[in-house]
Amino acid sequence: MTLGEKICTLRTGKGLSQEDLAQRLEVSRQSVSKWETGQSVPDLEKIIRLADLFGVSVDELVREGERPQPPQPEPQVVYVKEKREWTAAQKVGICLLAAGGAITLLGLAYGGVLSLVGVALLVLGLPLLLAKKHPWIALGWTCIVLSLLVLNPHTSVTPWGLIGGVRMFLSCYPEHWYYATQLGVSISVARGLLTLVLIALTWRAWRKKRQEKELP
Known part of the structure; x- marks a missing residue:
């Protein structure tokens, strides 16, 4: 104008x-x-x-036309290094790894079963530290595998240990109810129940992941 x-x-x-x-x-x-x-x-x-x-x-x-705007300063890009925050599961995994490493070293120095205990803690700590999703499910399956390899594998009837443990309980109680029998039944039943829970949780996590992929 x-x-x-x-x-x-x-x-x-x-x-x-x-x-x-x-x-x-x-x-x-x-x-x-x-x-x-x-x-x-x-x-x-x-x-x-x-x-x-x-x-x-x-x-x-x-003045004719629009008023000229002063030059805008270029925005400064500030790079902020993200601080890594450990989850609760990862913290537990770190503690298990640290304890397992220390116990393993003691076992190597003094002998005995300490080395086995230390190795078991190391194995249990790894899924908690490394599993990005569902670390507790990974830990549960790790416990099942270790139990089948080390603790009373002879009762691993599907689901692992539960049916075998109940059968042992019915066949041995009360005439032959010894300490070894109690321990075997306890391990079998606990492992079987844990297996059923892990199967349900794993199925639920798989279904949820599949539904997320199908969403647009």
Whole structure:
């Protein structure tokens, strides 16, 4: 918008005629008409009085086009190193690994079954530390595998140990209820129940993962 167009717009917005504006600026009506038609330009004094009269700045009155914006500073990219936070399962895994390593070293130094205990703790700590999803399920299956390899594998009837443990309980109780029998039945039943729980949890986790993949 030119200076003349701005004067005309501001004048009509104030409800002034060319004659009224001329009287306030102490000029002739023809001068105001020439300003608005672009035939002449008011001097600096008249421009200042026009700006005061219309309630605008001199810059807004005389500048054509949009006001240039100052250059924006380039945003500074700050790289923040993420602090790794251990989950509760990973913390437990770290403790098991540390304890297993220490016990293994003691077992190697003094002999005995300490080495086996230390190795077992190391094996149990690894799934908790390394499994990104469902670490407790991974730990449970690790316990099942270790139990089948080490503890009473002879009762591993499907589901692992539960049926065999119940059968042993029914066949041995109460006439042949010895300590070894109690231990075998306890291990078998506990392992079987844990197996059923792990099967249900694993199936549920698999179904949930499959549903997430099917979502758009």
